[in-house]
Amino acid sequence: MSHLVTVATCNLNQWALDFEGNRDRILESIRIAKERGARLRVGPELEVSGYGCLDHFLENDLYLHCWEMYAQIIKREDTRGILLDIGMPVLHKNVRYNCRLLSFDGRILFIRPKIWLANDGNYREMRFFTPWMKATQVEEFLLPPLIxxxxxxxxxxxxxxxxxxxxxxxxxxxxxxxxxxxxPHIAMSLDGVEIITNSSGSHHELRKLNRRLELITSATRRCGGVYLYANQRGCDGDRLYYDGCALIAVNGKIVAQGSQFSLKDVEVVTAAVDLEEVRNHRASIISRGLQAAESKVVFQRIDLEEELAPMGNRFNPKISPAKAREFHYHTPEEEIALGPACWLWDYLRRCNGTGFFLPLSGGIDSCATAVIVHSMCRLVVQECKEGNEQVLADARKLARKDPEWVPATPQDLASCLFHTCFMGTTNSSKDTRSRARELAKVISSYHVDFNMDNVVSSVVSLFEITTGKKPIYKIFGGSQVENLALQNIQARLRMVLAYLFAQLLPWVRRIPNGGSLLVLGSANVDECLRGYLTKYDCSSADINPIGGISKTDLKKFISYASKAFDMPILDEFVSATPTAELEPTTKDYVQSDEIDMGMTYEELSIFGYLRKVEKCGPYSMFLKLLHEWTPRLSPAQVAEKVKRFFFFYAINRHKQTVITPSYHAEQYSPDDNRFDLRPFLINPRFAWASKKIDQVVEQCEGKDACELDIMSVE
Structure with a gap:
């Protein structure tokens, strides 16, 4: 015996405050779901308004416009005959709630407010909404006159x-x-709920997807049931990229999965599920039956006098239950290739930009940024070949091409949209200039190359004329202050020149109706964390696709892209020593990023993870690393590294207040703007913590081996 019901969930690329666009994408998802025979359709969280409205949720206009869009959806005849689960904010008794509105045939069945709000990391839902704290309770809601x-x-x-x-x-x-x-699904399942929907606004982080999957499969394996997961996808107007991956699970098995990264604005995932499988699964677990029998949680039923099964559940040879399938994961390298690329495309098309401008230094960071733009172009060209009319229309509009133009290769598109520049000085090497030029050629960006020594000399001369003092580099006998100032002026002038060229290159190329290019930053998450960048240098930009990605992951990504994209030139970037090239090179000295920082990029990733994710201050971080890094390092060496990290993190914290908005990809991002709310004026010595660290070092060094019970140290 079987009881087959076709259900639908979806990924929607909604945009904050794009009410009409959001409405149209919702309608398209309903159309596709009905076309595939679905009787239940669930969409992403807050899909009418867009999830990332932030403080716009405090404006009553937003609630009015959401009701206006919702009215236009449910009054249409083509939205009838299917149970709709649509997300939007609702004002009830002068309290704002994040809600699901469930309707059928143009009538609202009930409104379900969110009970537990996301309020950590990137999420601030408690700033905008109030949780519904009355479990299993229902009140009357007065609908707006329009509805x-x-x-x-x-x-x-x-x-x-x-x-x-x-x-x-x-x-x-x-x-x-x-x-x-x-x-909530636990109590629901014990009370006999067989189908559970989850509407989500879950963002992408590297290696995060497995946690989401484990929760869904574990929940349905233990509780039994059908679980429909819908998610937002795309750049909603902020640093986050919502990564879709809508799915349908039955009794712990995945039966349908949507894509995680895609340029499709609407993706509907459907499956025919057998409710008898749910009933058999639950009834076969005796302990579950006992818990269900004694459960005191009873949900009020809202009756819908309809069957979800077609033909009154009579046998239909055209419908068969979806089979279990393996869940598809992307590797971290693929995630880097796809996530930031999709984010860049959404940003560019929604701001109606002319293209991107990237200072291409010949190092691995700007290389990775350029390759991500190339990946974006690959995705666009692939979608055009597959007949995605929206992507093709956007590509023609951005490239300022006629209605017949179709990009044949990623290079075709890049030559219209992507601009790169090598800004050399006497400190630049031939190798970095050559690598930048060759990479630009392979990607087919519009590339310019010049030396800026005269500009740097003019500024230094101005200082000398004004003060009577001429700064010189440290290797020539200057002080550390002089040395740093001479490096910083090069970096800051590059930022000024980057914006000059970004504004005027479209004019130079006579691009019709061309505005300014978007300047791309290329500082990685580890450099931001350590503060190893100049404030207002060429790390200052409009957006930064790698600002939340570690140096270690970027290297792996470039190695992957070298083969996956057939770009052997990338191997040269991987093997090159990271260097800022802001100091003169002599036979005895070559500037190195890791030597300058006093720590490796691998160590920086560890420090960042312990500081942000594990919530460690200097003392607790030291204790953790003392166990992990000894005997490879002595207690004194571990202490020195931890103190050095926190010192430079603290004195450079102010730089995060003006950091370029970056694609969020890593849990330890130091982004001051929303993700990492720590002060930017901190005593960098962390005096008391340092004393406690020194005490532990002394005790350890008093023994042949550090076998100290750390927890006993006071």
């Missing part, structure tokens, strides 16, 4: 309830609720 006229309803239920159809029971939870210890 009353369309639905013929005045009052609808509002609260924690479920929908009972003639053949099954459906409940909804929202994003963060899946991640909580006592998720």
């Amino acid at each position: 009353q006229k369309i639905t013929g309803q005045r009052i609808v239920p509002f609260g924690d309830a479920v929908i009972r159809t003639l053949d099954t029971c459906i409940g909804a939870e929202t994003c963060e609720e899946l991640f909580t210890p006592q998720s």
Whole structure:
């Protein structure tokens, strides 16, 4: 015996405050779901307004416009015959809630507010919304007059309830609720809810997807049931990229999965699921039956006098249950190639930009940024070949091409949109200039190359004329202050020149209606964390696709791209020693990033993870690393490294207040603007913590081996 129901979930590329565009993408997803025979459609969190509206959620206009869009959706005849689960913010009794609106045939069944709000990391939902703290309780909600006229309803239920159809029971939870210890789906499943929807606004981080999958498969394996996960996809207007990957799970097995990275604005995932499998799975677990029998949590049922199964559940040879499938993961290298590339495309097309400008230094960071732009072009060309009319229209618009133009290769598109520049000085090597030129040629960016020594000399001469003092480099006898100032002026002048060329190159190329290019930054997350960059240098830009990615991961990405994109020139970047090339090179001295920083990039990643993710201050970080790094390093060496990191992190913290908005890809991003809310004026000596660290070092050095019980140290 079987009880087959076709259900649909989706990835939607919604945009904050793009009410009409969001409406149209919702309607398209409903059309596709119905076309595939689905009787239930679930969409992403806050899909009507867009998830990333931030403080716009505090504006009552937004709530009005959401109701206006929702009215236009449910009054249409082509949205009938399917149970709709749509997300938008709702004002109830003068309180703002993050809600799901469930409707059928133009009538709202009930409104389900979010119970547990996401309020850590990148999320600030408690700033905008109030959680619904009345478990299993329902109140009356007075619909706006606009909706009353369309639905013929005045009052609808509002609260924690479920929908009972003639053949099954459906409940909804929202994003963060899946991640909580006592998720709503547990109580729902014990109360007989068989289909659970989850509408999400979950962003991409490297290596994060597996956690989401584990939670969904574990939940349905233990509780049984059908789980529909919908997610936002794309750049919603901020640093985050929502990575889609909508899926359908049944009893711990994945039966359908959407793509994680794609340029498609609408992607619908459907599957025919057998509710009898859910019932058999649950009934076969005796302990679950006992828990369900004694559970005191009972959800109010909102009745829908319809069957989700087609033809009254009579056998239909055209429908067969979806089979379990292996879940597809991208490698971290593929994630870097795809996530930031999709983010860049969304940013460029939505700001109606003319293209990108990148200072190409010949080092691995700017190389990685350029290759990500190349990856973006590859994705666009592939979508055009597959008939994605929206992407093709956007490409023609951005490239200022006629209606017949179709980019044949990534290079075709890059030659229109991508501009690079090597800004050399007497400190630049022939190798870096050559690598930059060759990479630009392979990618087919519009490349310019010049020396800026005269500009640097003019500024230094101005200082000398004004003060009577001429700064010289340290290797020629100058002080550290002089040496740093001479490096910084080169870096800052590069930023000024970058914006000059970004503004005027479209004019030089006579691009029709061409505005300024978007300047891309190329400082990696480790350099930002350490503060190894000049404030307002060429790390200052409009957006930065690698600002949340570690140097270690970028190297692996370039090695991957060398083969995957057939670009052997990239191997030269991997093997090159990272250097800023801001000091003169002599036979005895070549500037090195890691020597300048006093720590390796690998160490920086570890420091960053312990500081942000593990919430370690100097003392606790030292204790952790003392166990991990000894005997390879002595206690004194571990202490010196930890103190050095926190000193430079603290004195450079102010740089994060003006850091370029970066693609968020790593949990230890030091982004001051929203993700890492720490002060920027800190005593860099961390005096008390340093004393405690020194005490432990002394005790360790008093023994042949450091076998100290660390927890006993006071």
